[in-house]
Amino acid sequence: MKIGIVVGSHRRDSQSRKVALYLEQQLQSLNAETWLHDLAHDPLPLWDENLGSGEVPWAFLPGLVEQLQSSDGFVIVSPEWHGMATSAVKNFFLLCNVQSGLAHKPALITAVSGGDGGAYVVSELRTSSYKNNRLCYIPEQLVVRNVGKVFNADSAENDPEAHTYFVDRAGYSLKLLLAYSEALGALRGGGVVDLEGYPNGM
Numbered sequence: 001m002k003i004g005i006v007v008g009s010h011r012r013d014s015q016s017r018k019v020a021l022y023l024e025q026q027l028q029s030l031n032a033e034t035w036l037h038d039l040a041h042d043p044l045p046l047w048d049e050n051l052g053s054g055e056v057p058w059a060f061l062p063g064l065v066e067q068l069q070s071s072d073g074f075v076i077v078s079p080e081w082h083g084m085a086t087s088a089v090k091n092f093f094l095l096c097n098v099q100s101g102l103a104h105k106p107a108l109i110t111a112v113s114g115g116d117g118g119a120y121v122v123s124e125l126r127t128s129s130y131k132n133n134r135l136c137y138i139p140e141q142l143v144v145r146n147v148g149k150v151f152n153a154d155s156a157e158n159d160p161e162a163h164t165y166f167v168d169r170a171g172y173s174l175k176l177l178l179a180y181s182e183a184l185g186a187l188r189g190g191g192v193v194d195l196e197g198y199p200n201g202m
């Protein structure tokens with residue numbers, strides 16, 4: 001079982017990366033293989049018409065698609081910025097078509113906020129981001145509010161009550177994601193999915 005993690009902050013030392021690294025560690029402790037793409041460390045070019053050409057700046061794309069295709073499920077981590085998911089995350093989805101390896105695979109949305117926000121990320125990703133690539137967001141989600149006070153390696157920086165709550169909630173969400181990853185593998189192999197007949201969603 002392999003889970004791909006996409007980190008959507010544009011900041012290299014982001015709280016989203018902190019959360020993603022924690023989730024990656026937990027997935028590994030649940031015997032999942034992981035792959036992590038931090039869009040601040042490895043930014044993707046904005047979509048243009050040469051996307052598929054294999055030419056600069058798109059030569060990296062087959063490697064990225066290989067990682068997506070070999071993953072069974074995903075965690076999409078995005079901070080809430082100006083009440084939105086980041087443009088890096090939205091561009092990632094713009095680059096992913098139905099053949100990119102997301103189709104009919106489960107994903108756990110993980111929204112991150114320094115305060116009491118985060119819900120707009122959930123709303124936005126569930127509204128727009130999956131139509132053509134056919135990613136399946138599971139009904140559980142993580143909204144990591146007041147992120148500065150949880151998931152810190154130095155326990156003195158954590159709010160004990162909030163940290164314990166999020167550790168438990170994250171553990172539950174990840175176990176659910178792995179169960180969906182197992183289940184949707186059977187669906188993809190079941191002969192019903194027709195990505196060539198219906199390349200774009202309605």
Ligand SMILES: Cc1cc2nc3c(=O)[nH]c(=O)nc-3n(C[C@H](O)[C@H](O)[C@H](O)COP(=O)(O)O)c2cc1C
Nearest residue numbers: 009011014015016079080081082083113114117118
């Ligand atoms: C440009 C920008 C806009 C932001 N807008 C919001 C917002 O709308 N809602 C919110 O809860 N936090 C907002 N924040 C604060 C983030 O929640 C905070 O930076 C948090 O650490 C997550 O971002 P990070 O993963 O880049 O660290 C914003 C931060 C930046 C840099």
